[in-house]
Amino acid sequence: MSAQFLQFLLAGLTIGAIYALVALGFSIIYNASHVINFAQGEFVMIGGMATVSLTAIGWPLPFAIAAAVLVAALVGLALEKFAVEPARGASVVTLIIITIGASILLRGVASIVWDKNIHALKAFSGEAPIQIGGATIVPQSLWVMGIALVVVLLLTWFFSRTLIGKALLATSHNRLAAQLVGINVRHVLLASFGLSAALGAVAGILIAPITFTSWDVGVMLGLKGFAAAILGGLGSGPGAIVGGLVLGLIEAMGAGYVSSAYKDVIAFVLILVVLVFLPSGLLGSRSTDRV
Amino acid sequence: MFGRLAASRFGGLAVLAAIVLVLPLALVNNYYYEVAILVGLNAIVCVGLNLLIGYAGQISLGHAGFFGLGAYGSAILTARYGWPPFAAMAAATLGVALLAWIVGRPILRLRGHYLAMATLGMGIIISIVIVTEDRLTGGPDGMAVPPLTLFGLALAGERLWYWIVGAGLLVAVWLALNLVDSPHGRALRALHGSEIGAEVTGIDSARHKVRVFVISAIYAALAGSLTAHYAGFITPGKVTFFHSIELVTMVVFGGMASTFGAVVGAAVLTMLPQALTLFKEYEMVVFGAVMMLTMIFMPKGLVPTLASRFAAGRP
Numbered sequence: 001m002s003a004q005f006l007q008f009l010l011a012g013l014t015i016g017a018i019y020a021l022v023a024l025g026f027s028i029i030y031n032a033s034h035v036i037n038f039a040q041g042e043f044v045m046i047g048g049m050a051t052v053s054l055t056a057i058g059w060p061l062p063f064a065i066a067a068a069v070l071v072a073a074l075v076g077l078a079l080e081k082f083a084v085e086p087a088r089g090a091s092v093v094t095l096i097i098i099t100i101g102a103s104i105l106l107r108g109v110a111s112i113v114w115d116k117n118i119h120a121l122k123a124f125s126g127e128a129p130i131q132i133g134g135a136t137i138v139p140q141s142l143w144v145m146g147i148a149l150v151v152v153l154l155l156t157w158f159f160s161r162t163l164i165g166k167a168l169l170a171t172s173h174n175r176l177a178a179q180l181v182g183i184n185v186r187h188v189l190l191a192s193f194g195l196s197a198a199l200g201a202v203a204g205i206l207i208a209p210i211t212f213t214s215w216d217v218g219v220m221l222g223l224k225g226f227a228a229a230i231l232g233g234l235g236s237g238p239g240a241i242v243g244g245l246v247l248g249l250i251e252a253m254g255a256g257y258v259s260s261a262y263k264d265v266i267a268f269v270l271i272l273v274v275l276v277f278l279p280s281g282l283l284g285s286r287s288t289d290r291v
Numbered sequence: 292m293f294g295r296l297a298a299s300r301f302g303g304l305a306v307l308a309a310i311v312l313v314l315p316l317a318l319v320n321n322y323y324y325e326v327a328i329l330v331g332l333n334a335i336v337c338v339g340l341n342l343l344i345g346y347a348g349q350i351s352l353g354h355a356g357f358f359g360l361g362a363y364g365s366a367i368l369t370a371r372y373g374w375p376p377f378a379a380m381a382a383a384t385l386g387v388a389l390l391a392w393i394v395g396r397p398i399l400r401l402r403g404h405y406l407a408m409a410t411l412g413m414g415i416i417i418s419i420v421i422v423t424e425d426r427l428t429g430g431p432d433g434m435a436v437p438p439l440t441l442f443g444l445a446l447a448g449e450r451l452w453y454w455i456v457g458a459g460l461l462v463a464v465w466l467a468l469n470l471v472d473s474p475h476g477r478a479l480r481a482l483h484g485s486e487i488g489a490e491v492t493g494i495d496s497a498r499h500k501v502r503v504f505v506i507s508a509i510y511a512a513l514a515g516s517l518t519a520h521y522a523g524f525i526t527p528g529k530v531t532f533f534h535s536i537e538l539v540t541m542v543v544f545g546g547m548a549s550t551f552g553a554v555v556g557a558a559v560l561t562m563l564p565q566a567l568t569l570f571k572e573y574e575m576v577v578f579g580a581v582m583m584l585t586m587i588f589m590p591k592g593l594v595p596t597l598a599s600r601f602a603a604g605r606p
Contacts, residue, residue, distance in 0.1 A: 036404055083583055090590035092403065093350060097543045098586045100536055105579025112572055223411075223532065230408040261423045268412035275409050276397045 003134025008256040009249070010132070014141040014210070016248020017148035021203035022225025023232065023240035024155065025196035031172030031235045032192035035084060035095045039103040040200055041222020042110075046072045047201025048213030049110060052119045061124065069201045075106070076197025080190050103218070110215040121208035144206045151202060152241060159237070164191055172235065200225075231271050233284020242282055247271075303551050304465055311457040315450075324449035326565055328521060331456035332514050334557035335463045337541045338550055339510020342467055344539065345547035346476060347503045348483035349399065350407045352535050353414025354511045359421060359530030360387050361512030362519035366436040367427055376439045380516040384509055391508035395501045411532065418530045433526030436519045452521050459517065460554070463510060467550050470506070479503055480548075511538075544585060546592025555594050 022044060029037045050068035055061055083098050090098075124143045129136040158165040170178040171188045179185050204213065204221070211217075224247060232243025247267055254266035274282065318324050336358060343349050364383025368374040374382070398409040421428050428434060439446040446455065470476050482489035482496040489496050519525045528534070537560065545556020563581065567574040589596040 030404075036407070083587060087587045087590055090586070091547075093344065093539075093543055093547065094586050094590045096407075097540055098583050100540065101579045101582030101586065103579070104575055105583065108573070108575025108577075108579055111575065219533070223415075227408060227412070230405060234404055262419065265416050265419050268416050272398065272409055272412050275401055275405055279401050279405060281405070 004256070006133050007135040008252045010135055010137050010141060011256075012249035012252030013245065014144050014248070015207075015251065016245035017145050018203045018207045018221070018244070019224050019228040019247050020241045020244025021148055021151060021199050021206075022221055023228035023244045024152075024237065025199040025203075026226055026229040027235050027237060027240045028168070028192050028199070029196045030229070032168055033084065033189050034092065035099065036092075036226070037079075037193075037196065038096060038099040038222065038226075039079060039106060040196065040225060041218030041220070042103050042106040043072045043076060043197040043200030043218070044204035044207075044221045044225075045110060045213065045215065045218035046075060046106070046197075047204030048121065048208035048217065049114050049119070049204075049215065050201075051205045051208065052121050052213060053114060055121065061122075065205055068205060069198050072201030072204075073194045073198040076193040076195075077190055079197075080193035084193070085186070085189070103222070107215060107218070114215060116215055118212050118214045119208075120212050121205070123209040138210065140206075140209045144210070147202065147206055151199065155237070164188075168192060227268070227271055231274060231281055233281030236281070236283045236285070239281055239283035246282070301465075301468070304461070304468060307464060307551065307554065308461055311461065315453065318453075321449045324453050326562060328449065328452050328456050330558045330561045331453075331460045332518050332521070333538070333541060333561050334460055334554045335456075335514040335517075336511045336538055337545070337553035337557040338460075338463050338467045339507040339514075340538055341542045341547065341550060341553035342470065342479070342510075343503050343507040344542050345549065345553070346471060346483060347479040347500060349500055349504070350403075350539070351410040351504070351507070352407050352532070352539060353410035353412070353417070354507065354538050355530050355532070355534035356414035356417035357387050357391065357508040357511035358515035358518075358534070358538075359417060359527070360390070361515030362436075362525045362529065363421055363428055363434075363515075364512070365516040366434055366519045366525050369437045370434060371427065376437060376520055377441075380439075380513070380520075383516050384512045387512035388505050388509050391505045392501060395504040395508075396497075399497065399500045399504055411535070414530075414535050415532055418527060418532070421530055422527045428527075431527060433524055433528075435524055436522070438523060439520040446520075456517065456521070459513075464550055464554065471550065475499060475502065540582065543592060544582070546594035546596070549592070549594045549598075552592050552594035556592065559593070 022040060025040050025043065026036065029035055029040070047068050050071050051064045054064035054067055059067070079099075079102055083102055084095065087095060087098055123138065123140045125139050127138060129138055130142070159169055160166075167178065167183045167188050168191060170181070170183055171185055175185060178188070204217070207221075225244070228243035228247045229240050230243070231247060232239030232241070250267045250270055251263045255263035258266060278284075314327060318327055336354065340351065340354055343351055361383050364386055365376065365379045368379035368382060369376050394413055398406065398413070401409050422431055446452070478489065478494045478496075478499045481492065481494055482499060486496050515529070518529070541556040541560045542553050543556070544560055545554065546552025564574065564578060567577050570577055585593065
């Protein structure tokens, strides 16, 4: 394996891990409510920006991170409570427009509460590059991949071992049946938004030292997360992770070997090709229609 | 009286024509004309997009791409290759129609959010290509576009363009209304309800979906080409994912499956940011809040909701 390839591989896995976290957020909300939450990218932005501003006023990093994740989760809960819940029963496109409205609103609020400048968050453990088999990697990349892995393991535990996690799964399989066995579907919906928002915030904090953060960083990251979720198969947890990593790798390889200007074009062309042959993503469930 | 008039197929068109005729009385200066022209151009795109989203039930998050290709096609052929503007407009529109047909055939087999992703991806690809191929397109800075000329006379000035766009909008709405009531339009509504159900009754749903996709792309390309020639300048800002979202929002905001809803949605959401510039930094907050509140309290969109309230209020 050449050093150059390894370099691109590591870069792709780093950004891919971020996409995977955002994609998981999309999938969790989609499973619980069949809503595609276009404000998902804004949680990524809130996570990064809140951490930057809290560390700037002297908070220690761990507290700032915890507070930022909490803020994002609260915004997520508020979004469900005050925007999605009142519009229950509206068509899918209407719900999409509501979440797009929410994303514009949140960006607007962020540009007032903070500013329209680009901010850098200090790396968690120094900037000294690490050599791995001829490739160089910043320590933050290891943090990204490591914490993403921990989050995925925690989620696996959450969905298979905790009551609320199982309630979430049950609701995603059959909402009515879940209600009949006594699951409070409203609380499940709230929980799904809170959890997704927290995941997005974690992704935003992890990536902020590498790619910087600003009030509008959520647009592109949200879009890539959505693309990853679709590529993997909407609503599938493993699909979101695979989709995120594959998207990150395609981008890194495309940028490295072909053209950095066209890296997104390469990624989207491949997604289109995959969708033409696998109309419900790599790991999505093959659905059949009822008339 | 007004309600019954608007309810008949061409009554609404007559009302719209009357509005277009009378509106200049309220347009006190060039700025108002500019906004009205912008509304008209957006409305043309939305009337076409509504055929796809509202009637056929197929979402597209990439129509800014078609709009942009129409605009840049016109701009490049006239500015770089010296084509006459109307020939360039026709060629650009034809090219977009061909592209929509080629792309539409495979991706319109996708459903729901997957179709949203595919059209979104297509739009982003177009947008990146336009920004990157800067020798042709001027890149992020955009490029100048020669004015439309007719028999050697340049068509310029807000007042003249108001009538060009107004007439264009009326033709666009007239064609859309006819299409909705044609066998093709009925087929679209049938496959919106249930694709399999439509196919059982003998409707070739794939063919109808591709056809309406191409028609909506032609609407967008023509509006794009007109916009480029009117403004005399085009930037990639009009080709972004965000512009695609704006267009869909206009359609949904005004009311899906309502041609006049698309026009009203385009009018409200084009004028709203102009009005909100008064609030400066709060512009985005207010815009987002208006979008959310309207959709929460009028999930069917402005025109259908108001129309049903109006109908319910009558004895």
